[in-house]
Each structure stands twice: as C-alpha cells, then as structure tokens.
Amino acid sequence: xxxxxxxxxxxxxxxxxxxxxxxxxxxxxxxxxxxxxxxxxxxxxxxxxxxxxxxxxxxxxxxxxxxxxxxxxxxxxxxxxxxxxxxxxxxxxxxxxxxxxxxxxxxxxxxxxxxxxxxxxxxxxxxxxxxx
Ligand SMILES: [Zn+2]
Numbered sequence: 325x326x327x328x329x330x331x332x333x334x335x336x337x338x339x340x341x342x343x344x345x346x347x348x349x350x351x352x353x354x355x356x357x358x359x360x361x362x363x364x365x366x367x368x369x370x371x372x373x374x375x376x377x378x379x380x381x382x383x384x385x386x387x388x389x390x391x392x393x394x395x396x397x398x399x400x401x402x403x404x405x406x407x408x409x410x411x412x413x414x415x416x417x418x419x420x421x422x423x424x425x426x427x428x429x430x431x432x433x434x435x436x437x438x439x440x441x442x443x444x445x446x447x448x449x450x451x452x453x454x455x456x
Contacts, residue, residue, distance in 0.1 A: 325359060327398045327428055332357050333436045336380075336402035339365035343380065346370060352409060353402045354380035356388050359395035364388035381415040385422060398428040408438035416447040 332355050340353025345368055352368040366383025381401055388396070399419070403409040408431035411419070419429070423443040432438035443450075 325361065325397050327357060329398070329400070329428075329430060330436075332363065332398055332400040333402065333430055333432050335363050335365055336400040336430075336432070337434070337436060339367055339380070339384075340402050340404070343367040344369045347372075347374070351404060352380035354384040355400045356384045356396055357398040358388055358393040359397055360393065361397075362388070362391075362393065364391070364393070379412060379415050381411050382418050385418055389422070394422055396422055396427050398430065399423070400430040400432060402432050402434070402436070404434045406433050408433050411446060413447075416443070417450070419443045420447050420450040420452050 335355035336353045339355060340351050343351030343353060345351045347370050355363050355365045357363055364384050364387045366380045366387055368380045370377045401409045420443050425442055425444060429441045
C-alpha cells in the first residue's frame with residue numbers, strides 16, 4: 325500500500341508530546357500504519373520501577389494489535405534532538421513478529437529527518453515464527 329511518510333512522521337512527532345519520561349527526559353513518539361490504512365500511536369512510558377518502562381514502538385504496535393491489526397505498512401519513531409532513535413532489542417523483536425520486508429521503518433529526529441530501515445536490517449538472523 326502507499327505510505328504517506330510525512331503524515332506518519334507527523335503523527336509520531338505529535339505523539340511524542342505525550343511521552344512520559346520524567347526520569348530519563350528522553351521522550352519518544354511512535355506511529356504505526358496498519359495495512360488497512362489506520363494509524364496508531366504510542367509513547368514511551370517510564371516507571372519508578374525502571375524495568376516496567378515500555379518503549380513507544382511497542383506501545384504503538386501493541387495498541388494496534390489490541391484493535392485487531394496484525395499487518396503493518398510502516399512505522400515512524402520520533403525523538404528529540406538531532407539524532408534519530410535506534411530502537412532497542414526488545415522493540416526490534418516485536419517488529420520482527422509483525423513486520424515483513426515491505427514494512428518501512430522511519431527513524432527520525434525532532435525535525436522529522438532521519439533514515440529508513442527494514443526489520444531485517446535492524447534484526448538480522450532474527451528468531452521468528454518461522455523457527456517455531
Ligand atoms: Zn524499545
């Protein structure tokens with residue numbers, strides 16, 4: 325399907341305003357585009373018990389899955405500052421579960437500039453449902 329990168333990146337940047345990051349100050353916003361054209365957003369949500377923190381990417385994907393979506397066209401991840409985000413290993417594994425080689429992953433800075441990746445580039449030789 326056609327991916328409106330600008331719209332998706334804008335949604336991630338807008339979502340970032342709701343990031344709950346009182347401990348790190350590192351707010352992240354994410355927006356995932358389903359194969360049916362809907363956008364779901366997520367933010368990082370920190371916790372005083374640090375291990376309970378969830379990343380924006382997983383929050384967005386899980387929100388979409390919770391509404392019955394399991395096929396995705398694209399994901400945008402927005403952070404503050406000049407350098408785009410590098411998704412953590414846990415998020416890369418969750419992307420591997422739901423994304424395919426056509427799923428575009430946009431990693432952008434506060435101005436919406438950055439790079440495009442695929443899940444295979446982010447997590448080569450991944451453990452996946454193909455192994456099950
Ligand atoms: Zn993560």
